[in-house]
Amino acid sequence: MSSWGIDETTIIHSEVSSRQDKEIRSIITEILADNVKILFVTAPEQYSNKDKRHNTSYHSYFESLTEEYENVSYFDFNDKKTSNLNLDVKTDFAKVNHLNVLGAQKTSVVLADYLNAKYSLTDYRKDTENNTRMEEGLTFFKNKLATSNEEQLF
Numbered sequence: 001m002s003s004w005g006i007d008e009t010t011i012i013h014s015e016v017s018s019r020q021d022k023e024i025r026s027i028i029t030e031i032l033a034d035n036v037k038i039l040f041v042t043a044p045e046q047y048s049n050k051d052k053r054h055n056t057s058y059h060s061y062f063e064s065l066t067e068e069y070e071n072v073s074y075f076d077f078n079d080k081k082t083s084n085l086n087l088d089v090k091t092d093f094a095k096v097n098h099l100n101v102l103g104a105q106k107t108s109v110v111l112a113d114y115l116n117a118k119y120s121l122t123d124y125r126k127d128t129e130n131n132t133r134m135e136e137g138l139t140f141f142k143n144k145l146a147t148s149n150e151e152q153l154f
Contacts, residue, residue, distance in 0.1 A: 015057045028069055037071045037119065044077040044107060045097045046089050075114055077107060085110055101145070 016024070031038055040062045062074040077085060085106055087093070092103030099107060115121060124130040 016061045021061075024065075028065070028072060032069065032071060038069075038073065039115075039118075040065070040072070040074045041111070042074075042076040042078060043097075044085060044087055044092075044099060044103065046093055073118065075111070077110070 028038060042058060042062070059076055059079065062076070066072050066074050087099075087103055087106060092099060092106065094100035094103075125134070
């Protein structure tokens, strides 16, 4: 058994309760009223949709929201039709269903490509003020990495 209590015999349930559905729909309505597009993303999992033990109702739920609401999209990193990550369980995950830095880098590249293809985004890297804030954030992150438990990161 893994440190999180998940092993090959674990049944993974992923269902949206009626209370959660009501809250999600309320948030969607509020955001869309401001004319903002919504993207739901399912992060990569070791026990993905191809695993027979995995209940795929989250995928179906978010897909149904995209059909019901205009300007709501869904990207599932576990759907092989939309995501070609080729993650390696041994090198890209820190723990079950949590990416390490290597897996996060691969995932970030795929998500960035998707966002750039789907949305008209402004490249703020050329904006000196925003670039300075990004550099400060990157320095902070690098310092955190240097003092973190490398075993979980790589």
